[in-house]
Amino acid sequence: MKRSFRLIAAALPLLLAACVPAVRMKGDTGLLNAQQGREQALAHTDHWVLEGRLGVSDGKQSGTGSFSWTQDGEHYVFVMRGPTLSGANFRLSGGPDGAVLEGLKGGSLQGPDAEALMHKALGWDVPLRDLRAWVLGLRADSGPAELSFGTDRLPAQLQQDGWTVDYPEWDEGRQPPLPKKVFAANPPYKVRLSIDSWSFQ
Template sequence: MRRLVLMGAAAGLLLAACAPVPVRKPADQAALAAQAARERQLAGVEGWTLEGHLAVSDGHDGGSGTLTWTQNGERYDFDLRAPITGKSFRLSGGPDGAVLEGVEGGPLRGPDAETLMRRALGWEVPLRELRAWVLGLRAPGGAAELSFGEHELPALLQQDGWAVDYRAWDLSRQPPLPQKVFASQPPYKVKLSIDSFRLAPAPCADCGR
C-alpha cells in the first residue's frame, strides 16, 4: 500500500483555484522587523485547532479532503476526511511516536508522523516544520529566506529545501494569520486552505502567584 485514496484525479483542484500568486519583494529591514514582531506575538502559542482543506501530491498520486488539525504543545491530532468518497484517516501522536488509523492493515505505528506517512502512504509532508509554517513563522533550526508581499507579510518562505508560498492572509486577525499555504519540494506538493483558526491562549506566567 502506497497511498490512501481520498479523492481521485481531482485531488488539489479545489485548492489550486482562485489563488493568484502574490507580488513578491526581497526582504528589507522594515519587512523583517514586522516579521520579527509577528513571531514574538505568536511565540507563546502552544496549540490551536485548524479547519480547512488539504491536498497532497507526489507528482503522480495524492489525496485531498477536509482537515481538522488540533495541536496541543508537542501533541497533535490530524483528521482528514473526503466528503465524496467517505474515506478518512486520523494521525495522532507526539514525542513518544505516531499512530495512523483508517488505512488498510491499520492502525499503524511509527517513531514520528513524517516517517509513518512516508512509509504508509508515500506522502512527503513536513509536519514538524508545517506546524510553524501554518502560522506564517520560520520553523526553528533551519536557515530561512523570506520574500514579502503586501502589508509586510511573507509571500514566500524557503526553508529546509521547501518553498512555502503564502497565497492569502486573514487581515482581520492580529497578528494576521495565513489562509492559503502551498508548500512544495518537487515532486511533492502540499496545499492547505484554512477556513478557521482557533488559537489556544498563551500560558500565563504570573497565574497562581
Template structure:
C-alpha cells in the same frame, strides 16, 4: 504494509487548484523583517490551537483532496483527513514526543517513532510535518536558515526552508497578528496545499 497515494486519486478541487499566485514579491527590508520578528515573537508560545479547512496533496503522479482538522495541544497533535478521496474513510494521525499513530489503514493502525517517519513508511509521503507546524502559522521553523520574500500586504509571500518552498496565497489580516489562510508547500515532486477555513485558539 506499503501504501501509496493512489487512494487519493481524485482531482484537486477548484478551491485549491485555481488560485493565482501573488506576482509581486519583494525582499525584506529592515522594517519588514522587524515586523516578521515581532509576529514570530507574538506567536512563539501559541501551541494550543485548532484549524479546519481543505487539503490537497500530490506526489507528482497521484493526488487528491479532502477536508481536514488539525488540533495542536502543546507537543500533542491530532490530524484528521476526511473526504471522497479516501472513500469516505477517516485517516487520523496523532501523537507527540513518544511516537505517532496512524489510523484508518485497511491493515489496521500503524505506529512509528515520529509522524514524518510514519507517513514515509505507510504512505510514501515526504511531508515536513514538524516544519509545517510553524509554516502554517506564517513562521520560520527553527530547523535551519530560511529565505523570506514579502507581498504587497507586507506579509510573508514566499518562504524557502529545508529545500521546501512555501507560498502564502492569502492571509486573514483581521486577526492580530495576521494568520495565513492559503498555504502551498512544495518540494518536487511533492506538494501540500492547505486552504484554512477557521482558526481557533485556546
C-alpha cells in the same frame, strides 16, 4: 472507483490551481523586524484547532479532502476526511513519544517518527515538523530561511529546508495576521492547505 477518480480530478484544480503571481520584495529592515515581531507574538502559540481543506500530490497521483488539526502543546491530532491519496479517512496522533496512524486498511500503525510513519503507510513526504510553524506564517527552527514579502507587508514566500512555501492569502482581521492559504512544494511533492477556521485555546 472511476467515478471517485473523476470527482477527485474535478475538485483538485480548485485547490491546487495556480494563483496570479504576487508582487514580491526582499525583506528590508522594517519588514524583517515586523516579521520578527509576529514570530515573537506567536512563539508560544501551541494550543489551537485548525480546520480546512488539504490537497496533496506526489507528482503522479493527487487527492484532496477536509481536515482538522488539533495542537495541544507537544501533542497533536490530525484527522483527514475525503478522497486523499490513501483512498480512506485516517487519524494521525502523537507527540514526543511517537505517533499512531489509525483508520487505514490493515489496522493501526505505530512508530517513533510521524513523518516516517506517513511515508511508510501513505507514500506522503510531508514536512510535519516544519509545517507546524509554516501554517502560522513562521519560520521553522530547522535551519536558515529566506523570506520575501507582498505589498501587504506580510510574507509572500518562505524558502526553507528544501521547500518553497507560498502565502497567497492572509486573514488580516486577526492580530497578528494569520495565513488563510499555505502552499508548500518540494518537487515532486506538493502540500496545499486552504484554511477555513482557526480556534485558539
